Structures are given as C-alpha cells and as structure tokens.
Amino acid sequence: GDSVTQMEGPVTLSEEAFLTINCTYTATGYPSLFWYVQYPGEGLQLLLKATKADDKGSNKGFEATYRKETTSFHLEKGSVQVSDSAVYFCALNFNQAGTALIFGKGTTLSVSS
Amino acid sequence: NAGVTQTPKFQVLKTGQSMTLQCAQDMNHEYMSWYRQDPGMGLRLIHYSVGAGITDQGEVPNGYNVSRSTTEDFPLRLLSAAPSQTSVYFCASSSPTSGQETQYFGPGTRLLVL
Numbered sequence: 001g002d003s004v005t006q007m008e009g010p011v012t013l014s015e016e017a018f019l020t021i022n023c024t025y026t027a028t029g030y031p032s033l034f035w036y037v038q039y040p041g042e043g044l045q046l047l048l049k050a051t052k053a054d055d056k057g058s059n060k061g062f063e064a065t066y067r068k069e070t071t072s073f074h075l076e077k078g079s080v081q082v083s084d085s086a087v088y089f090c091a092l093n094f095n096q097a098g099t100a101l102i103f104g105k106g107t108t109l110s111v112s113s
Numbered sequence: 114n115a116g117v118t119q120t121p122k123f124q125v126l127k128t129g130q131s132m133t134l135q136c137a138q139d140m141n142h143e144y145m146s147w148y149r150q151d152p153g154m155g156l157r158l159i160h161y162s163v164g165a166g167i168t169d170q171g172e173v174p175n176g177y178n179v180s181r182s183t184t185e186d187f188p189l190r191l192l193s194a195a196p197s198q199t200s201v202y203f204c205a206s207s208s209p210t211s212g213q214e215t216q217y218f219g220p221g222t223r224l225l226v227l
Contacts, residue, residue: 032214034214036216042220043203043218043219043220043221044156044203044205044216044218045218046215046216049214049215051214089155089156093214094158094161094171097163097209098144098207098209098214099144099146099161099162099163099207099209100144100146100158100161100171100205100216101146101156101158101205101216102158102172103148103155103156103157104155105153105154105155106155
C-alpha cells in the first residue's frame with residue numbers, strides 16, 4: 001500500500017540555521033502531498049501542500065517541492081527560529097478521493113537560541 | 114466557528130470497559146476521520162466517513178466502531194478497551210471541494226487503558 005518515509009529525528013539546530021527534513025513516498029497514483037506541524041500540546045495544522053508534480057508549496061518561510069521523479073517532498077527553511085520547534089509530519093492522500101491521510105512517523109525539530 | 118471539537122480531553126479506562134470518544138465539526142464538511150498517535154508511529158488512520166451514513170475502515174480499524182448519523186458528528190466507540198489502545202486520538206474533517214483537501218484537526222483525546 002501507499003506509504004510515507006521521513007528522516008528520523010530529533011533534529012537539533014541553532015537559530016538561523018538551514019533546515020531540511022527529508023520525505024519520500026510510495027504511491028500507486030499521483031497523490032497530493034502535505035506537511036503538517038504539531039506544536040507541543042496541540043493538534044496538527046497544515047503547514048503547506050502540493051497537488052501535482054513540480055508544484056512548490058510554501059508557508060511561513062517553509063518550502064517543499066513535489067518531485068515525481070524521485071518520489072520526494074523534502075521540507076526546507078532557510079533560517080529557523082526557536083518558535084519553529086515542533087513535530088513535522090509528511091503525509092499523502094489515503095485514497096484518490098482525498099478523504100483522509102497517510103502520515104509519516106514525524107520528525108521532531110528542536111531549535112535553540 | 115469552533116472548528117473540530119473533541120471530548121473528553123483525557124480519559125482513564127480499565128481493561129474491558131467501553132466508551133465513546135466524541136467528535137463534532139461546524140464547518141459542514143462531508144469528510145471526517147479518526148487517527149491514533151503513538152510515540153514513534155506517527156498518526157495512523159482508524160476509520161473515516163465520506164458523509165452521513167457512510168463509513169469505511171482505515172489502516173488500524175480493529176477494536177473500534179464508528180457511525181455517522183449526522184454531518185456534524187462522528188463518534189468513535191471502543192467496545193472493550195485494551196491496554197494496546199492507550200494512545201492520543203485525533204479527529205479531523207475536510208471537504209471534497211476541489212482544491213480544498215486540507216484536513217482540520219481537533220485538539221485530541223488522551224486515553225489511558227489500565
């Protein structure tokens with residue numbers, strides 16, 4: 001079945017460092033791809049998404065490009081802040097209708113000042 | 114709009130007890146789903162619904178029942194709780210409108226089964 005693989009954490013960075021969190025997927029079709037973020041003690045919220053190959057999703061300085069040839073959707077940010085400390089989840093559609101999601105295991109990011 | 118609400122926030126059960134986790138949304142979303150979050154496992158889909166009266170199984174449905182009698186509500190039932198069901202449960206909703214694939218999540222219910 002379809003699946004998502006994320007780099008294992010935790011990722012520990014200093015403020016203003018460059019961030020990359022790798023995400024690759026396995027899917028039979030061409031699913032939409034998502035990055036969700038979970039701040040401590042909270043639910044998940046959408047960070048960015050891409051619905052077709054070569055699309056770039058972006059939000060709050062984060063970016064990710066849908067790469068069909070490498071089945072990847074890596075998350076990047078040029079300069080992280082302490083407030084970016086959270087758990088980041090890569091996800092894709094559970095089915096073609098997009099009724100639910102399949103998630104990766106999550107990557108914990110810790111940013112220190 | 115309140116968005117997606119879940120009750121209770123925290124619950125302790127004994128093995129074999131039953132309970133219902135409540136989920137409601139006020140965004141008139143057709144799609145609703147339940148996930149469990151366990152350390153090192155990410156979120157795994159339990160059940161989902163595409164509309165009132167229609168439900169289907171996700172990745173880990175065993176031990177859970179759902180029903181969808183209204184658009185707003187999507188309760189998750191544990192008929193006989195087991196320690197393996199200790200987890201944090203999240204409910205989510207979304208709309209099939211083209212380009213609107215964003216899932217909106219509730220704040221979660223933390224369940225401990227002793």
